[in-house]
Amino acid sequence: MNIQLKPNTELVGLEFTVVPQKSATLFPDYTKTLHAWFLDQVRSHDPQLSTSLHDDESKKPFTISGLTGKMGHTEGQLQLLADQTYQWRVTAFSSTVVQWLGQWLDQLPPTIELRFAPLEIQSVGLAIPPTTYAQLYQTELAKTLTLSFVTPTSFRRKGHHLPLPWPVNIFQSYLRRWNEFSGMPFDDETFLAWVDESVLIHRHQLESVKVAAGKQGKVTGFLGAIEYGLTREATNQRHFQRLFTALGQLAPYCGTGHKTTFGLGQTRLGWLLEPSALETLLAQTRLTQQIEALTEILMQGQKRTGGERASKVCQTQATILARQEAGESLGDIATDLDMPYETVKTYAKRARRILKSI
Incomplete structure (x- = not known):
């Protein structure tokens, strides 16, 4: 090429x-x-x-x-x-x-x-x-930043998903990558304190979504566009304004939030949404909803309904069953979930047995 x-x-x-x-x-x-x-x-x-x-x-x-x-x-x-x-x-x-x-x-x-x-x-x-990172850092200073999140985007906070593009979370996500790979690290505490005080949300058009991601889990994220701006006082600290500008330019390269190596957090400059992303999102949402509904039904059929293990087993069974009903083979599901084929087969049979008994 x-x-x-x-x-x-x-x-x-x-x-x-x-x-x-x-x-x-x-x-x-x-x-x-x-x-x-x-x-x-x-x-x-x-x-x-x-x-x-x-x-x-x-x-x-x-x-x-x-x-x-x-x-x-x-x-x-x-x-x-x-x-x-x-x-x-x-x-x-x-x-x-x-x-x-x-x-x-x-x-x-x-x-x-x-x-x-x-x-x-x-x-x-x-x-x-x-x-290069040096070229990004020399980008002409900006007072606003408009980003579009064209695939579901989420952050992890205290062990849970945070499906909101709060300025601190957004810029912390970019700064972590900048400090790791640019060779020009900045103190995150002082910059993020400035972000918290100085970066405003001018407008947004966002939807919260829940999609299947990971081996058995689901991710609650957001999709849409947002425009950030700076307070009048913020521009007095040019070094932070320059970093604000550079990190905005970094966003399309590094993505936003977590699971960006699995297609989540795809980010573009400007105000846009890709129709194909919405189509895929609808399919992801349907599968997620089916898994949630099956998990709830299977939990009702459990002899022991309490405990984290029972919940996890039911969710795994629901995932297997929902994906099988969508047309995926048990072999492919086993490979994807990194589980023995016989275990997946047993889980599917057990789930169907519980559903029939309810």
């Missing part, structure tokens, strides 16, 4: 144009298979980098998106359409990963091999221009 990245490049966003070789059901949490395929590519070409990305949970200097493009609909499920063109984004925000991407593009495989459908790679282009 004819993309040349300069040796000093530290951040870049790539967009792959892909075509499914057959029509296939697109399961709501399919981004996990894209995540696994991408990391397998890293492992094949650079085992040392792969180990680093796997072992250090906090250091994930890349994001991936879901597929965007025209989807079909069958029985409430999204369908990839054969010969239809789709886009897939990968961003990197460390020099190490960017350098690997540059080498990888020279030996890119012809297809993305996924269990639901092989995707032929037709082309790769720049989604976000290559740049």
Whole structure:
């Protein structure tokens, strides 16, 4: 692929144009298979980098998106359409990963091999221009920042999801990545105190959503757009205003919140929403609602309804049953949940038995 990245490049966003070789059901949490395929590519070409990305949970200097493009609909499920063109984004925000991407593009495989459908790679282009942290820091000072969250976005706070783009949480998310990978760290306590006092929400258009994510869990997040602005006094501290501006420019590269390597937290500059993201969201929401309803029913059928273990078992059974009813095979579910096939099969039978007895 004819993309040349300069040796000093530290951040870049790539967009792959892909075509499914057959029509296939697109399961709501399919981004996990894209995540696994991408990391397998890293492992094949650079085992040392792969180990680093796997072992250090906090250091994930890349994001991936879901597929965007025209989807079909069958029985409430999204369908990839054969010969239809789709886009897939990968961003990197460390020099190490960017350098690997540059080498990888020279030996890119012809297809993305996924269990639901092989995707032929037709082309790769720049989604976000290559740049450096120093260049981001020299961006012309801004008094406002408008962001769109085009996939569900969430933060973790005290062990729970926080589905709100409070200024402190937003800029803490970006500053953590900046300090980790830019080589130009800033004191987070003083800057975030300034954010708390100085950054206002001018307007927003947001929806809260709950989607399936992770092995058995769900994420409560938000989707939409927001505009932040600065108080008049805030501009007296130019060094903080400059960091405010730079972190806003960083957002599309690093994403927002957690699980950004699984398609969540995709962020764009400006006020927009992608229709395809909304379509995928509807499918994710349907699965989540089905899992919640089944979990509640299964809990009612438990001989022992109390305890965290009983709740977790019921949720796992509900997840398996909902995904099987959506058309996914038990084998694929077992692989995805990292559970023995026989255990998944037993859970599915037990869940059906409980449902029949109620």
